Amino acid sequence: MTKDITDIRLTELSPLLKFVFTLFLVMIGVSYMVSMFNLYLTYHLTDGDPGLTIEDLRRSFYGNRNQTLLASKIDGGSMEQYLPSPGAKEAILSWIQDGTPKTGFKEVEHIFENRCVRCHNPNGLMWKRPLTTFELVKEVTVVDRGEPVSLWARVAHTHLMSLAVVFFGLSIIFSLCGAGQKMKTFLMPLPFLALFVDFGSRALIKYIPAFVYVMAGAGALMGLSMAVLIVAPLYEMWIRGNKVKPES
Numbered sequence: 001m002t003k004d005i006t007d008i009r010l011t012e013l014s015p016l017l018k019f020v021f022t023l024f025l026v027m028i029g030v031s032y033m034v035s036m037f038n039l040y041l042t043y044h045l046t047d048g049d050p051g052l053t054i055e056d057l058r059r060s061f062y063g064n065r066n067q068t069l070l071a072s073k074i075d076g077g078s079m080e081q082y083l084p085s086p087g088a089k090e091a092i093l094s095w096i097q098d099g100t101p102k103t104g105f106k107e108v109e110h111i112f113e114n115r116c117v118r119c120h121n122p123n124g125l126m127w128k129r130p131l132t133t134f135e136l137v138k139e140v141t142v143v144d145r146g147e148p149v150s151l152w153a154r155v156a157h158t159h160l161m162s163l164a165v166v167f168f169g170l171s172i173i174f175s176l177c178g179a180g181q182k183m184k185t186f187l188m189p190l191p192f193l194a195l196f197v198d199f200g201s202r203a204l205i206k207y208i209p210a211f212v213y214v215m216a217g218a219g220a221l222m223g224l225s226m227a228v229l230i231v232a233p234l235y236e237m238w239i240r241g242n243k244v245k246p247e248s
């Protein structure tokens with residue numbers, strides 16, 4: 001007689017396998033929470049206000065196209081906090097409005113030196129974006145178009161690949177639950193689909209900013225479906241236990 005893996009129930013597994021499944025589920029749950037914290041830290045200051053909002057995401061992925069990258073960062077953006085002295089922000093903004101002339105740079109150079117270069121230098125926190133010379137500052141006075149495609153590609157390929165493995169593991173474990181077949185057919189492919197829509201819409205925000213809502217919705221759906229795939233097997237293994245009725 002052949003036996004399918006899905007004929008086995010979680011409650012019938014050896015204690016060792018239950019233990020390992022539990023470790024996997026808990027670890028995935030914890031790493032998901034850490035990734036949400038990382039998301040918050042990365043994007044919550046984009047619009048200059050605390051709290052992660054749709055506006056933060058829109059600005060990060062579509063950009064703030066009425067302004068240059070530099071202006072959007074110092075005027076209601078995440079770098080404004082480093083310009084507390086009155087007039088400094090206005091001096092830089094008016095230099096940008098004048099068309100970033102080399103001669104006028106002398107008047108604002110000291111602001112960059114005193115306020116920005118401690119992070120924006122080749123050995124600093126923002127070594128990728130040094131602001132130590134006129135030419136380098138000029139590079140950030142282009143229109144703010146949000147996340148570059150290269151960054152999307154870097155984040156997307158690692159997430160799609162690693163999360164596919166995670167979702168595969170979660171689905172297999174969930175398939176051993178006592179839940180009904182309809183529920184399984186609905187829930188098991190859901191996080192894969194949500195992940196695909198999440199990164200697909202993140203790429204499209206550049207062209208159609210309203211996709212930021214699709215991305216946020218897909219992200220929420222992915223989190224919710226993962227939560228169910230994690231909590232249900234834990235509940236069944238450790239709380240509901242052998243009271244589970246076999247499927248008819």
Ligand code: HEC
Pocket residue numbers: 045046069070073074078079082083112115116117118119120125126129140
């Ligand atoms: C404490 C360190 C720190 C200081 C000081 C600082 N920055 Fe930044 N800057 C960062 C970090 C981190 C980022 C990336 C996160 C972000 O964009 O909010 C960044 C991003 C930027 C960007 C966007 C770069 C890009 O390629 O996307 C600009 C422009 C910028 N800063 C300008 C400034 C200016 C102007 C000042 C001075 C008024 C300043 N920064 C002061 C840390 C700093």
